[in-house]
Amino acid sequence: MKLRRILYAIVTVIVASSLFISALAEWQDSGTQEDWRYTGFVQRIPVASVCCILGAVGVIYLGWYQLRLTRAVTSIATLLQDDKSGDTHDGKRFFPPPKLTKIDELYQALRKHFAGCTSRITEYEKKIRDLQVKFQLSQRRGENTEAIIYSIRDAVIVIDESDRLLMANEAAGRLFNFDYNSSKLKPVSELIGPEQDEFAHFLSHNRQSMGQATRKEIEFSKDKTSEIFDCIVSCLYDQDRQVCGAVAVLHDITREKQVQQMKNDFVSHVSHELKTPLASITAFTEMLADGEANDEKTRKEFYSVIQSQAQRLNRLIEDILNCSRIESGLIKINKETASLTMLIEEQLQMIKGYAEEKEVKVIGQKPIIYDQVDVDKDMIQEVIVNLLSNAVKYTPSGGSVKIETEVDENAALVRVSVTDTGVGIPEDDIEHVFDKFYRVSANKKQAEGTGLGLNLVKQIIEKVHDGRVFVMSKVGVGSTFGFELPLATGQAVRTV
Amino acid sequence: MTGKKVLVVDDEIHIVHVVAIKLRNNGYEVISADNGAEAFDLACEEKPDIIVTDFQMPVMSGLELVEKLRQRDDTKDIPVIMLTARSFAISKEQQEDLRISSCLSKPFSPKELLGNIEDVLYQKQVMVSN
Numbered sequence: 038m039k040l041r042r043i044l045y046a047i048v049t050v051i052v053a054s055s056l057f058i059s060a061l062a063e064w065q066d067s068g069t070q071e072d073w074r075y076t077g078f079v080q081r082i083p084v085a086s087v088c089c090i091l092g093a094v095g096v097i098y099l100g101w102y103q104l105r106l107t108r109a110v111t112s113i114a115t116l117l118q119d120d121k122s123g124d125t126h127d128g129k130r131f132f133p134p135p136k137l138t139k140i141d142e143l144y145q146a147l148r149k150h151f152a153g154c155t156s157r158i159t160e161y162e163k164k165i166r167d168l169q170v171k172f173q174l175s176q177r178r179g180e181n182t183e184a185i186i187y188s189i190r191d192a193v194i195v196i197d198e199s200d201r202l203l204m205a206n207e208a209a210g211r212l213f214n215f216d217y218n219s220s221k222l223k224p225v226s227e228l229i230g231p232e233q234d235e236f237a238h239f240l241s242h243n244r245q246s247m248g249q250a251t252r253k254e255i256e257f258s259k260d261k262t263s264e265i266f267d268c269i270v271s272c273l274y275d276q277d278r279q280v281c282g283a284v285a286v287l288h289d290i291t292r293e294k295q296v297q298q299m300k301n302d303f304v305s306h307v308s309h310e311l312k313t314p315l316a317s318i319t320a321f322t323e324m325l326a327d328g329e330a331n332d333e334k335t336r337k338e339f340y341s342v343i344q345s346q347a348q349r350l351n352r353l354i355e356d357i358l359n360c361s362r363i364e365s366g367l368i369k370i371n372k373e374t375a376s377l378t379m380l381i382e383e384q385l386q387m388i389k390g391y392a393e394e395k396e397v398k399v400i401g402q403k404p405i406i407y408d409q410v411d412v413d414k415d416m417i418q419e420v421i422v423n424l425l426s427n428a429v430k431y432t433p434s435g436g437s438v439k440i441e442t443e444v445d446e447n448a449a450l451v452r453v454s455v456t457d458t459g460v461g462i463p464e465d466d467i468e469h470v471f472d473k474f475y476r477v478s479a480n481k482k483q484a485e486g487t488g489l490g491l492n493l494v495k496q497i498i499e500k501v502h503d504g505r506v507f508v509m510s511k512v513g514v515g516s517t518f519g520f521e522l523p524l525a526t527g528q529a530v531r532t533v
Numbered sequence: 534m535t536g537k538k539v540l541v542v543d544d545e546i547h548i549v550h551v552v553a554i555k556l557r558n559n560g561y562e563v564i565s566a567d568n569g570a571e572a573f574d575l576a577c578e579e580k581p582d583i584i585v586t587d588f589q590m591p592v593m594s595g596l597e598l599v600e601k602l603r604q605r606d607d608t609k610d611i612p613v614i615m616l617t618a619r620s621f622a623i624s625k626e627q628q629e630d631l632r633i634s635s636c637l638s639k640p641f642s643p644k645e646l647l648g649n650i651e652d653v654l655y656q657k658q659v660m661v662s663n
Contacts, residue, residue, distance in 0.1 A: 305619060308618070308619070309589065309618045309619055312618040312639045312640060313545055313618060313639070315639070315640045316545075316548060316618065316639035316640040316641060317545065317547040317548060317551065318640070319640035319641070319642070320547075320548065320551040320552075320640065320641065320642070320643050321547070321551055323642055323643055323644060324551060324554065324555065324643060327644065329554060329555060329558050329643075330554075331558075335554075342547050342550075342551075346547065
């Protein structure tokens with residue numbers, strides 16, 4: 038290569054010097070006009086001719102070289118242009134590769150480079166398309182997740198590593214009284230207020246602990262009412278398994294707690310009620326066994342107490358079972374069309390003996406009403422006997438108990454009421470008389486009871502027969518207990 | 534312990550009856566009430582040597598009765614034995630604070646109750662003589 042450069046330099050020097058010498062020779066000739074033919078010929082022909090030939094060769098070579106250079110540059114330019122426009126270049130569509138070694142190397146290097154670039158661009162374009170699809174999918178997935186979180190009934194709160202709100206759903210906004218859309222990135226302790234400090238502390242503490250999901254029952258007080266929530270807090274992790282926040286799910290368990298409390302109260306009540314007659318039975322049995330009953334009369338009295346308390350225990354168990362069977366829907370109900378008047382008549386016969394014993398007058402209904410109801414006969418008889426025996430039980434000797442039936446054709450129902458002239462129920466107790474195990478304290482001495490009879494009446498009438506129970510009472514005057522049942526397909530015929 | 538006066542309080546008439554017979558057979562004098570309020574008046578009036586009371590009663594519970602008794606100078610030292618149908622109805626702290634001598638859960642043995650009464654009265658006698 039170096040040699041070629043030297044050669045080009047020599048050719049250029051020769052061309053330049055031959056042109057200079059020929060010019061000089063011509064100038065000398067012009068000074069000596071008399072000898073011009075001889076000296077001019079001898080000097081000019083060989084030198085000038087050789088110089089001119091060499092100069093011409095040099096110029097031709099330079100021109101040819103220039104042409105090759107131009108072609109090489111043009112092909113590179115075309116290569117660049119075509120590559121820019123995104124065409125593939127397999128070599129056929131270009132000028133033939135230039136023969137100049139360096140230019141050829143450059144051309145090949147550029148071609149290779151552009152081939153690499155193109156394949157990389159294609160690869161990147163594919164990646165971009167994949168990423169776009171992934172992004173759309175992830176965006177849709179994110180929207181779906183947000184929609185799911187927003188529609189969850191439980192309150193959901195998501196916080197970042199600085200305890201600021203990232204996301205909250207409507208239930209959370211309602212619970213803590215903030216607008217969840219405009220509260221993003223606000224400190225969660227500020228949003229939920231100082232009253233709910235326990236929750237904010239629990240949330241923050243669990244995020245910092247970086248441990249497993251933790252649950253805690255927290256009571257939230259709002260407007261004098263309190264709600265209990267089961268709060269579960271789990272840490273959120275990024276790709277490097279570093280904690281980047283926490284999510285809290287708050288499930289309202291107020292109702293469950295109430296039911297649980299009611300169950301506990303019920304069990305506690307039941308055990309208390311069962312233990313009371315059992316305590317008498319145990320004590321009197323021990324007294325008999327220890328010979329504490331000194332005479333036959335006392336022994337008989339003890340036996341009688343044991344017997345009555347055992348019966349009381351049995352009644353209690355029966356009533357508890359009936360109540361829970363009706364409540365749980367396990368009891369078999371056999372509904373048939375029956376005349377309520379006939380059912381009442383049957384029960385009046387049953388109660389007669391007890392009423393006579395207590396010297397209480399029982400007045401049946403007049404005139405006779407033919408009323409048809411779809412009922413479970415056994416259950417309704419239980420209701421009637423409960424109401425009648427209660428009325429007789431709490432009515433002093435000489436008093437009366439009246440049972441009446443009336444049909445309200447417009448409302449398509451029949452109303453049965455049992456009115457006594459008994460002790461009556463204090464105002465404060467009235468609303469509780471149908472509650473389980475509730476016994477009017479003032480009347481406890483009057484008669485024994487399980488505290489379940491009226492609850493059973495309510496359950497049978499309201500839960501099994503879609504009816505309604507009612508009570509009216511005045512202390513010292515008497516009480517009226519009754520119920521309403523829908524008539525069977527609206528049929529009611531009254532004859533006087 | 535013969536002649537000592539025992540106040541028996543329970544809304545369950547049969548329990549009062551059986552305890553009264555047991556105590557009378559063993560030489561005690563028995564007075565009774567069927568709720569806390571009535572028992573309090575009777576205790577103030579009669580100053581019994583010991584009170585046996587039910588825990589759950591209408592009008593005034595056994596616990597309220599003891600609280601009221603402990604507030605009065607003339608009744609604050611009367612020993613009390615509590616009968617209860619509910620387990621864990623009274624905590625150890627409550628029992629100590631109100632100086633309830635012992636708690637018996639229902640169903641109870643009249644014999645055991647008598648034994649308890651005798652123990653409590655004996656301790657009281659020893660303390661007084663000291």
